[in-house]
Structure formats: structure tokens, C-alpha cells
Amino acid sequence: MSVFQDLLDLVLPTKCALCLAQGSPVCACCYQQLVFDPREFDRAGIIGLAASEYGPKERQLLKSFKEQGQTSLARFIAEPMVPLFLEALAGFECPVLVPMPSSKENFISRGFKPAKVLANRVRRDADQIRPSRDTGRKVEISEALRFNRVVADQSHLDYKGRMENLRGSMTSKASLEGRHVLLFDDVVTTGSTLIEGARAIREVGGEVVGILVFAETILKTQTKS
Numbered sequence: 001m002s003v004f005q006d007l008l009d010l011v012l013p014t015k016c017a018l019c020l021a022q023g024s025p026v027c028a029c030c031y032q033q034l035v036f037d038p039r040e041f042d043r044a045g046i047i048g049l050a051a052s053e054y055g056p057k058e059r060q061l062l063k064s065f066k067e068q069g070q071t072s073l074a075r076f077i078a079e080p081m082v083p084l085f086l087e088a089l090a091g092f093e094c095p096v097l098v099p100m101p102s103s104k105e106n107f108i109s110r111g112f113k114p115a116k117v118l119a120n121r122v123r124r125d126a127d128q129i130r131p132s133r134d135t136g137r138k139v140e141i142s143e144a145l146r147f148n149r150v151v152a153d154q155s156h157l158d159y160k161g162r163m164e165n166l167r168g169s170m171t172s173k174a175s176l177e178g179r180h181v182l183l184f185d186d187v188v189t190t191g192s193t194l195i196e197g198a199r200a201i202r203e204v205g206g207e208v209v210g211i212l213v214f215a216e217t218i219l220k221t222q223t224k225s
């Protein structure tokens with residue numbers, strides 16, 4: 001995909017995802033103004049870390065990355081996640097990073113798995129800061145989770161509806177007995193997908209030690225801080 005994207009960038013010049021200026025996936029001017037707001041969140045008792053609130057710029061970056069195939073944006077989205085990744089896994093032996101799975105339909109239409117691409121980028125960039133050859137703690141990325149059935153579109157469902165829609169929809173194809181697992185996704189909303197993922201991880205003996213996402217959607221029931 002990346003070689004293809006590089007070729008595509010040569011033929012079709014890249015536009016800034018935020019202001020549409022020609023030349024770079026995020027232009028120097030927008031990059032300077034790109035300030036994120038890292039935070040902790042809680043979904044059904046699972047504590048996670050988000051690099052920012054899901055605001056207009058986060059929405060635009062993810063839309064261009066996921067829906068318009070601008071995979072060169074991965075490094076800009078990964079950048080604020082790297083310190084959180086190092087923080088979330090500090091002190092855990094042999095941790096595993098598990099990106100949330102894409103549905104078959106999304107994978108076919110996009111041609112790549114956004115969470116997997118981002119997870120790879122975050123691990124790679126974190127390794128530049130704290131090399132695993134020094135710490136001896138190379139973080140494994142496992143595509144353990146998969147959907148075992150088609151899940152109905154849930155954009156219009158509330159939390160309860162989403163949980164019912166998703167219950168039992170995921171399985172882990174890898175045994176994660178005794179492993180410390182950090183779940184990874186681009187956005188958390190109600191958290192129902194991540195909670196179902198955590199259930200499937202526990203079913204195969206893994207211990208979910210946290211969640212890492214790029215952006216948190218503030219729910220209507222939460223007070224905005």
C-alpha cells in the first residue's frame with residue numbers, strides 16, 4: 001500500500017488534509033498549529049488513553065486517512081500517540097498490542113486496515129525513542145481479534161443497542177494466556193467495540209491492561225472539561 005501511495009503521490013500531488021494546500025499531507029503551517037489534548041478516559045471500567053478529543057481537525061485527519069486512503073497521514077496521527085504508548089506499557093513484561101479488527105466490508109472498500117497501519121507506525125516511532133534492542137522489550141503486534149459474524153451498522157444505536165449488536169461478535173484466533181494486552185483503535189465513542197474486544201481477549205486468557213486511541217468522542221452524558 002505504501003509503495004502504491006508513494007507512486008500515487010508522484011502522479012497526483014498531495015494536498016494538506018486540513019487546509020487543502022498543495023504539497024504535503026499536513027502543510028508546515030497546519031502542522032505548527034496542530035495541538036493535541038491528551039487525556040484519560042473510562043469506558044465500563046476499562047481505563048484508556050487518548051491523544052486528543054475527537055474534534056474537527058481529528059475528524060478531518062482520520063477521514064482523509066481512512067476514507068480517502070491518504071496513508072501518508074499515519075505518521076501525523078501516530079505522533080501524539082507515541083508518548084501515550086510508552087506510558088501505557090511501562091512496566092509490563094512482553095506486552096502485546098492488539099489493533100481492533102476491520103469488518104470485511106471496510107477492508108474490501110479501503111484496501112487496508114487503519115488500526116493496524118497506525119499501530120505499526122506508533123510502535124516503529126516509539127522504538128526510535130526507546131529502542132527495543134536496548135530495553136529488550138519489543139512489543140508484539142497481534143491481529144488476534146476478528147469478527148466472527150456480520151455486525152449491523154451501529155452509528156444510530158445508543159450504548160445499550162451497540163452492546164447488544166456486538167455481544168459475542170469477536171473471537172481471538174491467538175491464545176494470549178497470561179499476556180498483557182493493550183487494545184488499540186483510532187477513535188473511542190461509547191467504547192462498545194473495545195469492550196467486546198476486551199471480552200474476547202479475556203476469553204483466551206489475556207489481561208487487558210489498557211486501551212490506546214487517537215481520539216475520544218465526548219459523550220453527551222459526559223461533561224466537557
Ligand SMILES: [Zn+2]
Pocket residue numbers: 016017018019020021026027028029030031
Ligand atoms: Zn494545511
